[in-house]
Amino acid sequence: MDLVLISIVLGLLAVVYGVFTSSQVLGASAGNEKMQEIAGAIQEGAKAYLGRQYRTIAMVGVVVAVLVGVFLGLTSAIGFVIGAVLSGVAGYIGMNISVRANVRTAAAAEKGLQDGLTMAFRAGAITGLLVAGLALLAIAVFYYYLTRVQGMAVNDRTVIDALVALAFGASLISIFARLGGGIFTKAADVGADLVGKVEAGIPEDDPRNPAVIADNVGDNVGDCAGMAADLFETYVVTVGATMVLIALLVKGAGEALAPLMALPLFIGGVCIVASIIGTYFVKLGSSNNVMGAMYKGFGITAVISAFLIWFATDYALGGMETEIGDNGYTGRALFYCSFLGLAITGLIIWITEYYTGTNYRPVRSIAKASETGHGTNVIQGLAISLEATALPTLVIVAGIIIAYQLAGLIGIGFAATAMLALAGMVVALDAYGPVTDNAGGIAEMAGLDESVREKTDLLDAVGNTTKAVTKGYAIGSAGLAALVLFAAYTTDLREFFPNVTVDFSLENPYVIVGLLLGALLPYLFGAMGMTAVGRAAGDVVKDVRDQFANDPGIMAGTSRPNYARTVDLVTKAAIKEMIIPSLLPVLAPIVVYFVISWIAGEANGFAALGALLLGVIVGGLFVALSMTAGGGAWDNAKKYIEDGNHGGKGSDAHHAAVTGDTVGDPYKDTAGPAVNPMIKITNIVALLLLATLAGGHAAM
């Protein structure tokens, strides 16, 4: 049977799982009237924000779609639209489930910890499997249509360009969603904390704080919708780029090329099965260890995936010893590379837990440093954030070396594909976080029993680590995917411009110029993201102060604050602030190419552009890893103190830890994670620029 068709069926299975589990979640009790009222406000705010965000993105998207159509032809434009729309859909569905599961998790936690965990994790699993399923379907259906219905050759230029355009659509939406959502969630969070906890002296999630609904909306539109769009993009780009690389690089495979190109899709498909099975193993043991339950689910998914990938590879290639064209390696080597991808995922999860979990040295050292004040808390947090880049980098470097030794660049592609094939499970772990975070907020605002809040806090503490895990995983896979994209760039370059000799050697100063400019991009992008959060949070503070001043009944608890006004304000601010930084990685490759070409000729323009692509990954990997790990560590250092260490809640150490947490917020939830789509969008724009410069090779 056609592997692509099987992959489509497996992608549909994920959708079926999502629909089936959604009905389970929606069928559960949504709690009392008060809870439903609060949840309703959050739903309304999240929908309003996403609606406005998508309308803004759509305007940019239509312009870009037309440009893609004009320069690269209709098929590519269709690919772009599919990628863009489905990336948006993935985010929208994630948000939609999350804003319904939050209140149900709070209600379930009234019954017990396991009930709360089940509800929140199911919501996460729906998002996770829909992200993986939709991403797989996007590529597989489009690819099936082009090669089987339209009858194009699997390595036809139109097919390749269309896959790249599809990835571009997904990336463009995801950078807006990640950044816009990231600015929204952290502006609301920081603003609410500053004016509530610090100024007014009221606790977190106090219903008297006008920014409290905005804060909860932020969890859904940033940590859930933004993250889902990001992982959708990562999946599509990684799998798509691996297929493109196979089409460009594998020579002499003949008839075997079609199943080889379909293998990444098939691996994605079988891992959906493994992920679905894994979700049923997320159960508390006798020790009530929430993180342990998560690990059990992930571990089972990974083990089953390894077996299924073995069978998939064997089946697709007609035996593990089949030679791959005349490339000097066999199916077995490709399996080892995929296995390596699974191992890298496991290692990154382990390292992330070490750096962000409350049981280990890093978080505890930050907690301890909080005893001597705000300054030492931040210094130690920054030190940990710098240090946290080392082990993931070594893992990625080892992954590159081993995969390359096994099966060259294609091997790196398969390792990255296998990493992403686990996205269903990894996203499930992440999307679980904002649900429990919201559940805690709703429990607080609705005045539920203290014991409920304790249970949601227990569930939420794990959320900090799982959220950091996904970011480390996404950026790690981006490290591998970027190499694949760079290989696609150089291969395309040779194909499109056979007469231009491009010197990619480090001895070429324009290569160094490109590396420096590329490494600059994540810094500039991070600066813009951090500044945006600060500015928007300042607006929130002013709005809340204004509400308190005009209506003293709010603090007295006699009148209801105008939640919608704050939500509306953050919405406008986030959308305004996301535009310019998002365009930076789109425009930078184009500007660098033209400026350097003008100064030093076309060949050096191509060299500088290629180096820019690697500079972005070399710079961005460290910025993203340090920001996401550091932010998670600060957050959990605060939680560790709140658990009664170093003086506990209200102590001086706690005040210092709150500062660290505030600093970590835009680090880990705005600037850091948005670097991931930024890296890929830079690479994809370069590929599209090549195709455009080549003069519509790909026009239909």
Add this chain to the structure above:
Amino acid sequence: MDLVLISIVLGLLAVVYGVFTSSQVLGASAGNEKMQEIAGAIQEGAKAYLGRQYRTIAMVGVVVAVLVGVFLGLTSAIGFVIGAVLSGVAGYIGMNISVRANVRTAAAAEKGLQDGLTMAFRAGAITGLLVAGLALLAIAVFYYYLTRVQGMAVNDRTVIDALVALAFGASLISIFARLGGGIFTKAADVGADLVGKVEAGIPEDDPRNPAVIADNVGDNVGDCAGMAADLFETYVVTVGATMVLIALLVKGAGEALAPLMALPLFIGGVCIVASIIGTYFVKLGSSNNVMGAMYKGFGITAVISAFLIWFATDYALGGMETEIGDNGYTGRALFYCSFLGLAITGLIIWITEYYTGTNYRPVRSIAKASETGHGTNVIQGLAISLEATALPTLVIVAGIIIAYQLAGLIGIGFAATAMLALAGMVVALDAYGPVTDNAGGIAEMAGLDESVREKTDLLDAVGNTTKAVTKGYAIGSAGLAALVLFAAYTTDLREFFPNVTVDFSLENPYVIVGLLLGALLPYLFGAMGMTAVGRAAGDVVKDVRDQFANDPGIMAGTSRPNYARTVDLVTKAAIKEMIIPSLLPVLAPIVVYFVISWIAGEANGFAALGALLLGVIVGGLFVALSMTAGGGAWDNAKKYIEDGNHGGKGSDAHHAAVTGDTVGDPYKDTAGPAVNPMIKITNIVALLLLATLAGGHAAM
């Protein structure tokens, strides 16, 4: 006349200036008995620290000298020792002047602002000109001895290796001095602030604080001695590497090679004259603008330097239109490159002032963000530190492109050389800072009139910016020097291993592995430096708490704290903490080469090592720029608030700004500046590794 001899004479001129001006400084009034007693304690502590630091470094140094002797021959070992000893001497003299000028500046400030400025700036100028003079003499005398006395050819392998070994000696000492001094100064500063300002509620520099002498010692051993050793190293490496590159790359110059190789020395020599003249123009105008006086001195130095470099180039090459060998450019092109170096220096100073001065958006935005608390202060400071990398990177990139277009890699070398030729003046501006900082401390401790402290504060505010300027300048020049060193690496490689084809293309995965590992080094190094400061500061806090607890008379002002005990404690901690991070850049290139060679063959080992060198600069440039600019901005944001803005001293905004300042301390004075010698040491170790692997080509 022999250009090298003229350069030696000009180097001696700097020494004469130093001796003459020293006698002026030492002849001035050292204030009353109380002031002299305090200054004596600082002197004693600084000498004790430097003595112990140098003894520790000497142990490492002797081992390395023997290794250099065994692998590269006696001449190289002598070069190493000269570089190491003079780097130490530069630091020692700087400290020695600084600890005498501090009390005299306080005494002079009693008379007037201009008197204080003159005294402090003269002290800075002594350090500056001795750094430049000794560095020039080190290379020029050694080069003269080898080529004129020993009669070796100017591009003889022994000469090249000896120059590289000399640079290695300077770098090795300077990384220890920068890091050890940086840890000392910030551990004492942060510790004194935490336990004094925050816990005990006593002002900065209060004599009751047992850590107050240690804090003042730190200014001298870190900001002065460490900085002087660093700039000595930067000078030696840059000028030496440019000479090495000329020897390796310029073909067909025949007789003209010798004057061409001497030209970098000659440029260094004439700029010493310009710097000496410039120092006499640092005078307050009618507006009493201290920064303006500094700029006047620098501006005049730069303009005179431009003229003198023109004449030097014309004289050395026998006319500006002389063709440089068969390389396709003339003396005029080399002059333009030197002029470019002067322009880059000016631009970096201007950019640094923009990002760290109190008159511009960045510092003011941090001050404003302090109003909403500690968290927003730190967020905005981090955003500014990320943003502050952009303009210097663009300047460096433009510099690379223009210099390369004008005269290839040699052009980049001349641009870097001209930058460093201004070191006399730039170091003067920097070394002025710790003197005024100390003067303020002494005025406070000796209970001088309030008006004196006001004047020293006015002088000190400028010090924050000038300190940041030198760091931006050093790291910017390192960006150019690293390219020169990388070119030396690749050229050496081809010469030593003509049969090994090394693929430096970005398409080689081992190049990417090298880039990633290289970019990791500054992160890991920064993490170690920050952690060390935190740990040592914690020790200071404990010691001071202990002193307060055991003798209540200290806080009452009736008994004298045991200053020496705290100094001793910080000394031990700093020396212990500096060892491992300093060895990181020494060992990393060796480990990477052998591991990758073992996995993927010698050629890929060389490729990965080369990429590591560029990875260090690509990663390190951004880490260093962001840390030094961000730290300076935080410091001045605090000063801006203390000047009465946003609520002034004691306001909530001020507390937040103190936190930011504390965070910025290890950023700007420990981790950030130490990245500069780290970059170069990695490169130099790689060059020596090549020579060693080539099997003692250079043995005498």
